[in-house]
Amino acid sequence: MNLSAEELEKLRRKLRFKVCHEVGFACPDVDDIVQETIARFLAASEEQTIRNKEAAAAFSNGVCRNVISEYRRRSLRDEPMPEVVPEPPGRALPEADLFEIRQAIAHGLAQLPDRDRRILRAFYLEEKTKEEILKQTGLTDQNFRVILFRAKEKFRAIYLEQMKHPSDRRHSGI
Amino acid sequence: MSLDWHGDPVHREEMNRNYLSRRLAPELAARFEDHYLGCDECYAELRAAELLIQALGEPILERHRVNDVTVLRFTEPSQLLASSLELNELSKAIRVENDSKVLIDLSKVSRIDSTGLGVLMHCYCHAVKNSGVLKLLNPDAPVKRVLSVTKIDTVLQSFEDESAAIASFQASPV
Numbered sequence: 001m002n003l004s005a006e007e008l009e010k011l012r013r014k015l016r017f018k019v020c021h022e023v024g025f026a027c028p029d030v031d032d033i034v035q036e037t038i039a040r041f042l043a044a045s046e047e048q049t050i051r052n053k054e055a056a057a058a059f060s061n062g063v064c065r066n067v068i069s070e071y072r073r074r075s076l077r078d079e080p081m082p083e084v085v086p087e088p089p090g091r092a093l094p095e096a097d098l099f100e101i102r103q104a105i106a107h108g109l110a111q112l113p114d115r116d117r118r119i120l121r122a123f124y125l126e127e128k129t130k131e132e133i134l135k136q137t138g139l140t141d142q143n144f145r146v147i148l149f150r151a152k153e154k155f156r157a158i159y160l161e162q163m164k165h166p167s168d169r170r171h172s173g174i
Numbered sequence: 175m176s177l178d179w180h181g182d183p184v185h186r187e188e189m190n191r192n193y194l195s196r197r198l199a200p201e202l203a204a205r206f207e208d209h210y211l212g213c214d215e216c217y218a219e220l221r222a223a224e225l226l227i228q229a230l231g232e233p234i235l236e237r238h239r240v241n242d243v244t245v246l247r248f249t250e251p252s253q254l255l256a257s258s259l260e261l262n263e264l265s266k267a268i269r270v271e272n273d274s275k276v277l278i279d280l281s282k283v284s285r286i287d288s289t290g291l292g293v294l295m296h297c298y299c300h301a302v303k304n305s306g307v308l309k310l311l312n313p314d315a316p317v318k319r320v321l322s323v324t325k326i327d328t329v330l331q332s333f334e335d336e337s338a339a340i341a342s343f344q345a346s347p348v
Contacts, residue, residue, distance in 0.1 A: 011211065017217075057208055057209070057211035057213075058211075061204065061207045120230055124230055127191065127197075144184070148184065152183075152187070155223070158222070159221045
């Protein structure tokens with residue numbers, strides 16, 4: 001099975017996000033882990049171990065999990081576990097090179113009506129269920145879906161816009 | 175068992191939210207990763223949800239201290255109604271921190287109902303129980319009217335000017 005250069009780049013980007021999610025965005029070895037995953041993935045492709053593209057994603061995820069496990073074992077061997085496990089790094093994007101993204105998302109949020117923001121906060125931050133929100137706010141199921149759709153549409157557009165200039169977004173995992 | 179990742183958009187958002195907050199069971203998280211690594215649409219939705227959560231994560235209730243007075247201020251237009259989620263924020267902010275001198279800036283609060291008044295009174299009782307004082311700053315005309323009609327303004331002192339409000343805490347020490 002052969003992946004085009006574009007498909008491989010997409011996979012690399014997604015793997016990078018997955019690795020960042022798992023080991024933390026501040027981990028200095030994220031790129032090494034991704035690179036090792038891709039190298040093993042390509043080696044398996046050449047040996048015809050991966051039969052189809054549908055299975056390739058799951059296979060790459062399995063390889064990535066193995067690489068992360070090995071990385072963690074190595075880290076533990078080299079640096080004993082601290083007595084107090086540090087909090088995972090915040091998911092906030094790094095300040096220096098992401099001013100534009102901050103501006104874009106702040107602008108995106110400002111375009112949403114106040115009510116929508118309150119509903120979205122309840123759903124995403126307070127992790128309330130749809131049913132709890134409908135009961136608390138008196139919204140209908142349809143209203144709720146519209147609010148969610150409207151917000152996602154804006155933020156999907158922001159994400160896709162950022163994707164057009166990926167060269168300086170490496171630290172964000174984008 | 176195959177999961178329908180593209181079926182219900184609300185369910186997909188719950189999946190995105192729980193994955194990003196690391197609340198998915200490991201097996202389900204792995205299956206979700208298997209899927210999004212091969213699905214551009216779901217990956218874009220996941221990243222859009224991440225940006226949206228980041229934007230929403232900016233605090234809606236800002237806290238700062240002037241001398242020994244804690245000033246709480248809503249960072250965006252708010253309503254203190256039974257259906258509003260700001261009430262939780264306000265109540266938490268008062269109960270968790272146990273500040274003895276609190277000034278709540280209501281300039282961005284456009285409406286208040288009996289539940290909102292109840293929370294304000296609850297905050298006031300909490301402050302008094304802890305030998306503290308709670309005062310209000312800049313209530314909007316409709317809010318001021320409700321405070322007056324319910325005679326709550328005889329219990330909760332209101333000020334138009336922040337420095338005068340701060341000075342009043344010094345004049346009547348706890």
